[in-house]
Amino acid sequence: MGRRRKKVVHIPKKKLPKFFSCPRCGKETIRVEISREEGGHAVAQCSSCGLKEDFTIKAPQSEVDVYCMLTDRIYGSARRTPAAGQ
Numbered sequence: 001m002g003r004r005r006k007k008v009v010h011i012p013k014k015k016l017p018k019f020f021s022c023p024r025c026g027k028e029t030i031r032v033e034i035s036r037e038e039g040g041h042a043v044a045q046c047s048s049c050g051l052k053e054d055f056t057i058k059a060p061q062s063e064v065d066v067y068c069m070l071t072d073r074i075y076g077s078a079r080r081t082p083a084a085g086q
Helices: 063-079
Strands: 028-034 040-044 052-056
Touching: 028 052, 040 063, 052 063
Parallel strands: none
Antiparallel strands: 028 040, 040 052
8 A cells, every 4th residue: 555645735925916005095006116227216106096106215125115105105294293382
């Protein structure tokens, strides 16, 4: 009698998304384009509501980092309120 073969379990690698959710309209339509020439430049743009932001990036930063900078810029500006009496 032969032994049973062991079942090979393949674990799929997780991939980064190509589209991110928009902080303004909530749809998954944010696309990040990176141009690494001459210091690095990135554009995050929503195809639904027209939100568009430009960023200067460093060499190791990726699309996810640019999306995080976008959300920080959007939510950070909404949260900042002038302090009364200062």
